[in-house]
Amino acid sequence: MGIPASMRLRKPREFLEVRSLGHRIHCGPFIFQCHVGACTVAPRFGIIASRRVGNAVKRNYGKRIFRELFRQHADELPLGSEVVVVLRNHFDRYSFDNLEARLLRACRTIRQKQATE
Template sequence: MSQKFQPDMRIRRGPDFKRILSKGAKRQCRHFVLFLLQGVGDQVRMGVIASRKFGNAVERNRAKRIIREIFRRNRCRMPAGAEVVVVVRHPMVGAEQKEIEKAFMDALEPGRR
């Protein structure tokens, strides 16, 4: 299995984001809010939202790179067909990648609210 973050693994369209944000299970942590929706098929997909309230372009892009890298390395541990949207929060700016990765994996655990 390729480790590359392929274009078909990305959520890009506005209606897809809205559907996942409205119907998905919401899981919050200090660094981000994760919305998880069980989709059809076996392809795991992800999208990241970093609004301008989060910070300047450098901070927003760094946060998105970190989340995409965590997803890329751990997507085989995610449920098949899962659609994930991550809304980053400002405390993520100074956080270590390992801390963010632990929070991400904890948020994906079944039964967590």
């Protein structure tokens, strides 16, 4: 199934904007960065897995996991949010449930920050 193109960050400029303007939350096996814009479109998602993470098999595995997590929990994010997840090389030591819990905790934190602003 996958994530539709309208819900993905695709251009380097979009990634840079989120990384420079957004809130950064260190979640252990990944870094969650989110910028909430004024528009009311569905949340958008991008993932960064550099070669430091591991070989191509490990990087693609991590990207598949986080795409699926985003697909399942995109409704936890405020409308107009853009999310970048930066994988760290030890993400594969954590179970899927643990990664899911960490991502949901980060989503709740962003939602709380959005409500106070």
